[in-house]
Amino acid sequence: MKYTYEDMARYADGLMEAEEQQAFEAALATDAELQQQLALYREVDSSLQQQFGKDEQREQLQGTLQQMRQEFFGTKTAIEQPPVQQPAQQTAKVMPFKRYLTVAVAAAAVLIIGVFVWNPFAPDLYAKYAATQMVAQVERGSHVDSVLQNATLAFNNKEFTEAAVLLAEVVQTQPDNSYALFYFGVALMQSNQVPRARAVFEQLVKGESAFKYEATFYEALSYLKEGNKDAAKDWLEKIPADAPNYVKAQELLKKL
Template identity: 40%
Template sequence: MTEDKILLAARYIGGDLDRAESEQFKQKLLTDTELQQYVADYKRAEENLKMHFADDQQRDQLQATLQKLNQQYFAEDKTEHKVVSLKPYIKWISVAAVLVIGLFIWSPWNNDLYKQYANDNKMLVTERGQTSELDKAAAFYNHQEFDKAAVILAELYKKDSENALTAFYYGSSLTELNQLTKAHNILEKLAAGNSVYKFDAAYTIALSYLKNNDKVNCKLWLEKIPAGTAKYEKAQELLKKL
């Protein structure tokens, strides 16, 4: 059951499995993609919550919520004269509650923030006449069919990696497709150069980190965008919300 896997992942991360259980879990983790996702989700949620509930008052509120969840959903079962002590499980029940809270409260907020500040550049092609591959890529990109745009742009980028327009929109497409390592390789080169896409590239890199829940690197890249550039106002607004 899904709930069993969530709690098992929480107990593993919380260090509450004995050696035999831990080894068994690790073996299952090698092939169970759903279990792998729960472990990754927990780690991400835990880090997000550390940052999101930073001050003492918020930590107290979170602790109160966890205690309430424990009392409400994991009370002693006295039906049919059966009494179950849950003291050994309070820790990992709370960990599971953290996972649930992180996924259902923080993550939607983060996704909404990404969508709100997402790069709204339209790919404009100045060359006119016979329809070119660049025209096709632009049409796909502007209709947010980033997978199709990326296929064409990848070929164009191979032919001319110094073309700033191709590089920027290829990197942006890869960002939307969550191919972040490849996107960073392309966009960081642009951000280090002097093309008209220099600061658009920096802004897109910042958003890629936001999309990946990395607020520290997101801030670092937003701070690289100077006043007077097209993305400065948005960058400053986003910095205030992080």
């Protein structure tokens, strides 16, 4: 069968039947790619749990969510596994709204990572590995949410100086917002404010947020941007084997 991010969500929530769970765990024990993608799913889930509000957002986001599921729950995000007979009643199960959102964003994250990690034709290592997109946040109508939406648009349009200014406003208001901090650091680095970017990344590295090891990776990229490969290697080696971006870090290490 094909294990999708929806399957990973059901496994993470303990919603699989015993037979299916055993098959999934057997595949997980031998499939490094499945292990990596489950780790990424859990990382995104942890981050979104801190960012999204309660169920009053359900109606507002339902249409967008359905579109995201159609776009990302296809063969591109599936992992081939030996066939396992599924219990008939599972087709009727419905996942919680927030879980569907997490699954869609995790699938999107993998697709984004795949674009710049596995493309062998990128001529510039820094440009190849620094490329990323901000995942849009849910609007609740507050001023900070409005600023974040504008920052996301600017960032994804590669208007990094403008994005950095907007994200600085969010960080000033919400200094513990690891999502805003991370993309603030990336925007600073992409707009050639490298020392300021490093200060932001180091703050995240010292913490335990979902962006801890992404910040470590981008700290390495900040040195690669300056041509300091030795320092970049040192930071890449700080990323542990159980981090979601370990494979990406090891790939870049081999190229330096």
